[in-house]
Amino acid sequence: MAIWEDPSNLSDPVTFSERTPEDIVPLMPDRQFRINFRMSPTVFEDMLRKINIVFIENNNRHVGYPKTLLEKEVTVTIWCLGNPESFRSVAERFGISKSTCSNVLYRTCHLLLQVNKTFKIISWPTKARQQEISRHLGCAGFPGIIGCVDGSHIEIIAPKTYPNSYINRKSYHSVLLQGVCDQKLLFTNVYTGEAGSIHDYTLYRSDLFAKIISGEVAFYEDSHLVADLAYKLASNLTS
Structure with missing residues (x-):
């Protein structure tokens, strides 16, 4: 079973046992990334940058909190929001538990609301x-x-x-x-x-x-x- 819905655009088929999402996502062509995450890599990187800023400003990042963990949590969240898939399936896909998947979704969505408030992405026009x-x-x-x-x-x-x-x-x-x-x-x-x-x-x-x-x-x-x-x-x- 392939980890992504259409791995044919990658250099070779990717399965759970061969690679982790951290290995796969950076290698995705723009088109494949957009299919899976419903946004371009550029938009994703900009969103991740804004989340990181808000994360630090609110003292949510404790000592030793790895940057890759934040990236993975955002990736899991966008996948959940953009694909009709159960928590169990998403958890298996990203190598985390079902409860962790649920917690990550809630936590990151709360961060996204803070990002919107800080950067006024969705705001009434001046x-x-x-x-x-x-x-x-x-x-x-x-x-x-x-x-x-x-x-x-x-x-x-x-x-x-x-x-x-x-x-x-x-x-x-x-x-x-x-x-x-x-x-x-x-x-x-x-x-x-x-x-x-x-x-x-x-x-x-x-x-x-x-x-x-x-x-x-x-x-x-x-x-x-x-x-x-x-x-x-x-x-x-x-x-």
Whole structure:
């Protein structure tokens, strides 16, 4: 059994007994890396650099903590997030225990949230950025638009507590994710975690609308978002 889904792009087939992930990943061609990790090696290295900075600033790195361990934890996390695979399978793939795999995923995702907060990767656009977005979308016939908002269902295993609350209109269990993106399809706001049975507009009012009311997010020069018909018209929202 090959350790990666398509080892034919490497110089020879790779199995569990022959090489470790630490040996394989650096040798992957860009295309193969992108297939396995859903991102380019350049993006991965930049993300790893930012994680390392946050890791050190928060005094999370103790004496003797090897850099390779951080790289492996990030690799395990991105694999878990980018591939529909069980903890048991991922653990075997990377030579760690199932519980360690779960802990690594939780710990690294928490670090990624800190990275986003520090570097403002997903952040509400400034006035200058809103003007830029509006200019680009205005060329397509949408004046004053600074982003597009919509919800998406993320399928989950039925939770033990109130499982029926998570059954969506398509009859499977899910949590809702709402995203706002700009003309480059880059996220400027993301909110997730609500039960799949609620309506998209209810999700909007649970997070983004509350931030608009509180002034946490601002709209400049009569700008607004565009959405589908699931969302009700408002001063900052058109559908």
